[in-house]
Structures are given as structure tokens and as C-alpha cells.
Amino acid sequence: MNTTLHFQDADGFYERLLDVHAGLSPAESELLNARLILLLANQIGDARVLGECIEAARVPQQTTA
Numbered sequence: 001m002n003t004t005l006h007f008q009d010a011d012g013f014y015e016r017l018l019d020v021h022a023g024l025s026p027a028e029s030e031l032l033n034a035r036l037i038l039l040l041a042n043q044i045g046d047a048r049v050l051g052e053c054i055e056a057a058r059v060p061q062q063t064t065a
Contacts, residue, residue, distance in 0.1 A: 001052035 007013060021029050041050055 001049050001056065003056070 020032065024032065044050055044053075
């Protein structure tokens with residue numbers, strides 16, 4: 001699993017992600033997120049990598065101060 005920043009335009013992606021949720025109900029927003037997750041998972045395709053991503057997302061990241 002690659003955890004180094006690989007975005008070409010992280011801010012643009014985040015803005016677009018926020019925009020696509022504008023005006024949606026919480027249920028519609030959850031469905032959009034589910035569809036997006038499945039589409040992105042299909043792009044990755046590797047079950048091992050997807051499993052690692054699931055575990056990484058489940059555990060809060062530790063930060064050092």
C-alpha cells in the first residue's frame with residue numbers, strides 16, 4: 001500500500017468531493033460515498049492492497065507533536 005502523497009491536485013479533488021455532496025441528503029451522500037468507494041476500489045483491483053487500505057482507514061493515524 002502506497003501511503004506517500006500521490007495526488008496531482010489534492011486540493012482540487014477535495015473541493016470537487018465537497019461540491020458533489022452539496023444539496024444531498026445524508027442518505028444520498030452515503031450512497032454517493034459507497035458508489036465512489038466501489039469505483040475507486042475497482043481501479044485499484046488488488047485485494048491485498050484494498051485490505052491494507054481498509055485497515056489503515058480503520059485505525060486513527062498517530063501524530064507526533
